[in-house]
Amino acid sequence: MTDSNAPRTFVLTLGCPDRTGIVAAISGFIAEIGGWITEAAYHSDATSGWFFTRQAVRADSVQLPIDEIRARFAAVAAELGPATDWRLTDTGETKSVVLLVSKDSHCLTDLLSRAERGELPAQISAVVGNHLDLEPLTTRFGVPFHHVSFPAGDPDGKTAAFEQLRQIVDTHAPEAIVLARFMQILPPDLCAAWQGRAINIHHSFLPSFIGARPYHQAFDRGVKLIGATCHYVTADLDAGPIIEQDVGRISHEQTPTDMVRQGRDIETLVLSRGVRWHLEDRVLVHGRKTVVFA
Known part of the structure; x- marks a missing residue:
């Protein structure tokens, strides 16, 4: 059983080698598909040289199915480097x-x-x-x-x-x-x-x-x-x-x-x-x- 009153969101998590322009690439993509970011968190780890983020986007702000969003974002992730590890989930899908x-x-x-x-x-x-x-x-x-x-x-x-x-x-x-x-x-x-x-x-x-x-x-x-x-x-x-x-x-x-x-x-x-x-x-x-x- 889950909270039926919680707003449905798409959650993007990502880790990749740190460099300039990562946040701009991610936020630019979300803006391009009409996404309304409701939560964003970032961490740059100086020891490992790795960057981490979690982004929550209102599902009703995006007029695309999640599989298409994944397919489009794959190109962005590829630009961030072959070691990029990312995931996009839908809180509307019961886990x-x-x-x-x-x-x-x-x-x-x-x-x-x-x-x-x-x-x-x-x-x-x-x-x-x-x-x-x-x-x-x-x-x-x-x-x-x-x-x-x-x-x-x-x-x-x-x-x-x-x-x-x-x-x-x-x-x-x-x-x-x-x-x-x-x-x-x-x-x-x-x-x-x-x-x-x-x-x-x-x-x-x-x-x-x-x-x-x-x-x-x-x-x-x-x-x-x-x-x-x-x-x-x-x-x-x-x-x-x-x-x-x-x-x-x-x-x-x-x-x-x-x-x-x-x-x-x-x-x-x-x-x-x-x-x-x-x-x-x-x-x-x-x-x-x-x-x-x-």
């Missing part, structure tokens, strides 16, 4: 999201609730769990639940399970595959197939305390801040480009259980922000880093 879960319900509950309230610009098409615990919660929201069992200690069985997972997910052609506390490590082939679409919430302020039980790791180190990280999934565990992070202060009086409880609140907020920004085309990936026009 699909698939959630992957295990047993923890806090991130799932939050995302399902936000989607039902129209706070996510997408439809949650399905939830896939490697346990059955969250099926009743999912179906209460009217979302299909699929169970895929991952047998422990059985490599062949696990490979088959990931293939089943791939088939279910790809059926929905999702804009985002969200690992909402999905306690399985995606194999490299799935990381590659879902590159730039698979989003994970790690219950730690990366790059510290990667892997399992990060709150217990943090407790053992006596940290004063705990946090959560929303990032894209890559074949390197918990090392993908970071979309969003947040932290909360703790004291020596708090136990690992207290930290887990406080951390869940941070996780839900960080994940929902990261997923929303991704769906709104506000996240541009360049190498191991992101530019987020939030």
